[in-house]
Amino acid sequence: xxxxxxxxxxxxxxxxxxxxxxxxxxxxxxxxxxxxxxxxxxxxxxxxxxxxxxxxxxxxxxxxxxxxxxxxxxxxxxxxxxxxxxxxxxxxxxxxxxxxxxxxxxxxxxxxxxxxxxxxxxxxxxxxxxxxxxxxxxxxxxxxxxxxxxxxxxxxxxxxxxxxxxxxxxxxxxxxxxxxxxxxxxxxxxxxxxx
Numbered sequence: 001x002x003x004x005x006x007x008x009x010x011x012x013x014x015x016x017x018x019x020x021x022x023x024x025x026x027x028x029x030x031x032x033x034x035x036x037x038x039x040x041x042x043x044x045x046x047x048x049x050x051x052x053x054x055x056x057x058x059x060x061x062x063x064x065x066x067x068x069x070x071x072x073x074x075x076x077x078x079x080x081x082x083x084x085x086x087x088x089x090x091x092x093x094x095x096x097x098x099x100x101x102x103x104x105x106x107x108x109x110x111x112x113x114x115x116x117x118x119x120x121x122x123x124x125x126x127x128x129x130x131x132x133x134x135x136x137x138x139x140x141x142x143x144x145x146x147x148x149x150x151x152x153x154x155x156x157x158x159x160x161x162x163x164x165x166x167x168x169x170x171x172x173x174x175x176x177x178x179x180x181x182x183x184x185x186x187x188x189x190x191x192x193x194x195x
Contacts, residue, residue: 001037005030009041012059013048024059031066038070049082054091061086061098068105068112076105076112084119092132096139099123103143107150116147117159124163134172137163141179 011023045060045067061083068076083102089095106116120140127136141160148156160180167173 001040005037005041009044012056012063013044013051015053017055020055020059024062027059027063028066031063031070034070035067036070038067039073039075042067042071042075046079046082049086054089054094057086057089057091058094058097061094062101065098065101065104068108071108074111076108077115080105080115080119084123087123087136088130092135096132096135099136099139100143103146106143106147113147113151113153116143117156120144121159121163125166134175137167137172137176138179141176145180145182 005027008023008027011019012027014020042064045064049057049060049064051057051060064076064079064083083098083105087095087099087102089098102116102120106113120143124137124140127133130136141164144156144160144163147153148160164173164176164180167176
């Protein structure tokens with residue numbers, strides 16, 4: 001890892017809000033593709049996933065989701081529960097940013113797809129007593145929609161329909177069905193499965 005990348009990682013862990021945000025944007029752009037420095041930062045990110053600053057926690061969650069495409073050692077298989085835990089963060093915006101990025105993990109191979117489908121299905125079912133349950137569920141359906149749009153795997157469709165059927169409130173069931181049935185806007189067509 002070059003010194004510039006090292007500084008970007010330091011900046012997301014630092015106190016300067018502008019540097020943190022600028023570094024976040026740069027690192028997210030860099031990790032749209034595979035990087036060879038994934039394991040130079042992976043442990044640092046995991047160790048800081050409970051950082052005292054909620055913006056830093058949010059960035060870390062999103063970065064780990066992006067870095068999974070470079071994770072040939074499949075460390076995500078062990079660290080995924082930490083991401084699920086981050087989707088329960090006390091600051092809902094932090095939880096939501098992580099949740100909305102988790103679909104990317106499912107693009108990185110069958111094992112990781114199953115990890116995401118099982119983990120988020122469980123999250124969908126168990127969030128009923130949380131204040132923002134309907135938003136959590138909507139985000140999970142959106143994650144599954146993005147996975148399905150990119151992979152076309154029918155098991156994703158089957159699981160999603162089964163989850164939506166578990167919703168007892170017709171208003172929200174209709175909302176989730178709308179998300180699921182919405183035609184792909186092409187925004188994520190360039191995202192290809194990376195094994």
